[in-house]
Amino acid sequence: MLTLTVMPGAFAICRLAPDAPLPSWAAAGRFFSITRTSExxxxxxxxxxxxAGVKAEKGWRALKVEGPLELSAVGIIASLAAPLAAERISxxxxxxxxxxxxxxxYESLESAAAALARAGHRIRx
Numbered sequence: 001m002l003t004l005t006v007m008p009g010a011f012a013i014c015r016l017a018p019d020a021p022l023p024s025w026a027a028a029g030r031f032f033s034i035t036r037t038s039e040x041x042x043x044x045x046x047x048x049x050x051x052a053g054v055k056a057e058k059g060w061r062a063l064k065v066e067g068p069l070e071l072s073a074v075g076i077i078a079s080l081a082a083p084l085a086a087e088r089i090s091x092x093x094x095x096x097x098x099x100x101x102x103x104x105x106y107e108s109l110e111s112a113a114a115a116l117a118r119a120g121h122r123i124r125x
Contacts, residue, residue, distance in 0.1 A: 002079065003122045006113070007031065007062040010106055012050040013092055014057075016041040025049055031062065031101075033094045044094055044103070060092065060103040063112070063123070067099030076100060083119035084112055 011031070016023070020041045026034055029046040036042075043050075050056040069076060077093060080102055084091050089112050092103040104112040113123045 001120050001122060002076070003066040003124060004063040004080075004102070004116060005066060005124045006109070007064055007101075010047040010058065011060040011062055011103055012045055012047045012056045012058040013060060013103070014043040014045065014050050015055045016043065023054075025051055033096075044092075059106040061106050061109045062094075063102045063104070063116075065100045065102070068097075069099050071097070079119070080116065080121070083115040087111055087115045089115065 018036065018038055018040050022034065022041075023043065026032055026043040026045055026049070028049045031046065032049070033044040034042070047058045050058065065076065065080070077100060080100075081091055081093075084102075084104070089104055089108045091112075094101040094103065102112075117123055
């Protein structure tokens with residue numbers, strides 16, 4: 001059983017060109033993630049921090065897996081993603097050294113929390 005906490009606020013998942021400079025707005029909030037690959041520069045941030053003109057999917061809510069989790073732990077994401085997939089709930093995962101965050105669409109938050117609770121996980125709001 002894992003404990004997940006619903007984080008306040010809504011989040012955006014943004015896509016920039018792979019060679020774009022790191023934008024100053026990306027690190028404005030208390031929760032953000034920046035990943036560069038050869039395909040894109042992804043910025044995950046608070047909805048309000050994503051400026052107009054940037055390709056962004058807004059309206060995501062975040063559930064934080066209470067940690068810290070050991071990097072050697074196996075099956076953490078699978079135990080969370082499987083019940084959501086069974087309910088046809090899309091999930092975007094952000095991982096850090098200490099824990100994982102599940103982002104689900106704003107309108108799916110209640111259904112996601114219920115599915116995770118049925119799977120044996122504890123949800124804190």
